[in-house]
Amino acid sequence: MRTVVGAAGLALMAFGALMVWDQSTHWDVLIWLAGAVVLHDGVIAPLVVGVGFLVGGLKYRGLVRGALLAAGCLTLVALPVLLRPLPTANSSVLPLDYVRGLLISLAAVAVLAVLLGAGRWAWGRVGRADDPESR
Amino acid sequence: MKPRLPAVRPPVFKGRLHDARTATSIGRLLGVAIAICFGTGLISHYLQHPPGWLADYLPSRPSWGYRLTQGLHVASGIAAIPLLLAKLWTVYPRLFAWPPVRSVRHALERLSVAVLVAGAVFELLTGLLNTVQWYPWPFSFVPVHFAVAWLLAGALTLHVAVKYPDIKEHWSRKSPGTPALPAADGPDRRSFLTGVTAAVGAVTLTTVGQSFTPLKTFDVLAPRHPDHGPQSLPVNKTAAAAGVGQVDPAAYLLTVDGPRPYTLTLAELSAITQHASVLPIACVEGWSKSARWTGVRMTDLLRRAGAPPDARVRVTSLEKYGSYRVMEMGREYAHDPLTLLALTLNGQPLTPDHGYPARIIAPNRPGVLQTKWVTRLEVL
Numbered sequence A: 001m002r003t004v005v006g007a008a009g010l011a012l013m014a015f016g017a018l019m020v021w022d023q024s025t026h027w028d029v030l031i032w033l034a035g036a037v038v039l040h041d042g043v044i045a046p047l048v049v050g051v052g053f054l055v056g057g058l059k060y061r062g063l064v065r066g067a068l069l070a071a072g073c074l075t076l077v078a079l080p081v082l083l084r085p086l087p088t089a090n091s092s093v094l095p096l097d098y099v100r101g102l103l104i105s106l107a108a109v110a111v112l113a114v115l116l117g118a119g120r121w122a123w124g125r126v127g128r129a130d131d132p133e134s135r
Numbered sequence B: 001m002k003p004r005l006p007a008v009r010p011p012v013f014k015g016r017l018h019d020a021r022t023a024t025s026i027g028r029l030l031g032v033a034i035a036i037c038f039g040t041g042l043i044s045h046y047l048q049h050p051p052g053w054l055a056d057y058l059p060s061r062p063s064w065g066y067r068l069t070q071g072l073h074v075a076s077g078i079a080a081i082p083l084l085l086a087k088l089w090t091v092y093p094r095l096f097a098w099p100p101v102r103s104v105r106h107a108l109e110r111l112s113v114a115v116l117v118a119g120a121v122f123e124l125l126t127g128l129l130n131t132v133q134w135y136p137w138p139f140s141f142v143p144v145h146f147a148v149a150w151l152l153a154g155a156l157t158l159h160v161a162v163k164y165p166d167i168k169e170h171w172s173r174k175s176p177g178t179p180a181l182p183a184a185d186g187p188d189r190r191s192f193l194t195g196v197t198a199a200v201g202a203v204t205l206t207t208v209g210q211s212f213t214p215l216k217t218f219d220v221l222a223p224r225h226p227d228h229g230p231q232s233l234p235v236n237k238t239a240a241a242a243g244v245g246q247v248d249p250a251a252y253l254l255t256v257d258g259p260r261p262y263t264l265t266l267a268e269l270s271a272i273t274q275h276a277s278v279l280p281i282a283c284v285e286g287w288s289k290s291a292r293w294t295g296v297r298m299t300d301l302l303r304r305a306g307a308p309p310d311a312r313v314r315v316t317s318l319e320k321y322g323s324y325r326v327m328e329m330g331r332e333y334a335h336d337p338l339t340l341l342a343l344t345l346n347g348q349p350l351t352p353d354h355g356y357p358a359r360i361i362a363p364n365r366p367g368v369l370q371t372k373w374v375t376r377l378e379v380l
């Protein structure tokens, strides 16, 4: 079964590769494919690992990590709408103020994270006050 | 003594969660997202470019079908971004496996993983840029995005087959491999997954309103917004871009070719029984919005031309350039009572950008095939 699935995968890959090869621009496609790996493994991943290293020891590690993940992904998704050269072909493409949109989204993430953190901190104190061992 | 070269050592990762349980938990979500992208992508491709034998069998119902599938295509692609990053972070240490290549088999395996990563990043990147109509690469988007999709689907299938033992060992919390991992990682892994879920939620909430209109208030980062556009409906190609401009209503003529050919002026077209359809414009770029259209039923126009009940139609636009100037419609679309040659949008005559004086609106079709500025119909 495993072999069959693996072989099916190889067949699909071969089909895709043939279609890429059929393009007159196949070398450009290959350069972009390789570039995608370099972009990830060489730029994005080291950045993320670095941030992870800095955040790793914090007390609310999970919360900070979640907030940074959300903020980072929001920023990434916003990059194309922010960086696309203007003007667009018509006014219904990119109609919004995306700097504002991104700032609002990031602020919402920050506020939520702070509220959650404060909630946890308060909860932790109540928990300790109830705990006879800690008196 | 052997001379010793200064050692080049790969980095050492002491951090947590770079394990197979985390890779499995995130991998399967990513797998589902990629599978949805692939399936809905194929649907979109064959609706737009059906092989000849298929064209007459493409269904015109459900009328919201393409709106759903293409909305899902773009939404699951966006949701896959946090999942892909989380997955690759988890397995990043394996990039530095030492020695880099142990055997021919190992080399091939690593090559297939490289194809997997390249394909995944490439598809998400090109797809996302396409939605903002930005094409900074030297190849054409549609055939390449389509070809690499197969490459990625194949690499993913192979990946699951290769990793099957690891996946099985770590599928659930109770699978044999999971308890063997450090117990302290459990809560940390759950909190990581919660964080990833939050990121998926954040990017979805801020973009999905471009197609799922009830959430349009939260659409602050999508390239389209349902309320922005002429007549409160976004457009993909303006009259200026199509080289059409303002059509003179007195000079306009619709030609219908068939067993009994005829022509109609705009006044004559408006005098034929008008029907209403509530149908969405659903763009390949993922945005969509429903609207109320009125105009003449395609079936009425065809019957008048003496078309047989299984006829196809070729529709020609006044637009000067573009690959969608001529469009063909299979039997199911042509004979669906909802399919109109529309003259009004939400109670107002069409504006030039929406195809004045007459445009096609049909159910379950990509927006690029809803031909605007229609000047000629041919019974096939």
Ligand code: HEM
Pocket (backbone or CB within 6 Å): B018, B019, B020, B023, B024, B027, B028, B029, B030, B031, B032, B034, B087, B088, B091, B094, B095, B113, B116, B117, B120, B156, B159, B160, B163, B166, B167
């Ligand atoms: C587009 C989708 C995916 C991408 C890009 C991806 C990427 C990767 C990469 C780069 C590795 C490291 C491979 C190595 O160096 O040996 C890996 C490992 C792994 N993946 Fe995936 N993967 C995907 C989907 C999946 C799915 C659907 C599953 C399972 C449901 C999965 C489960 C695993 C497992 C169990 C490992 C081994 C981790 C370990 O041993 O530490 N992956 N993946």
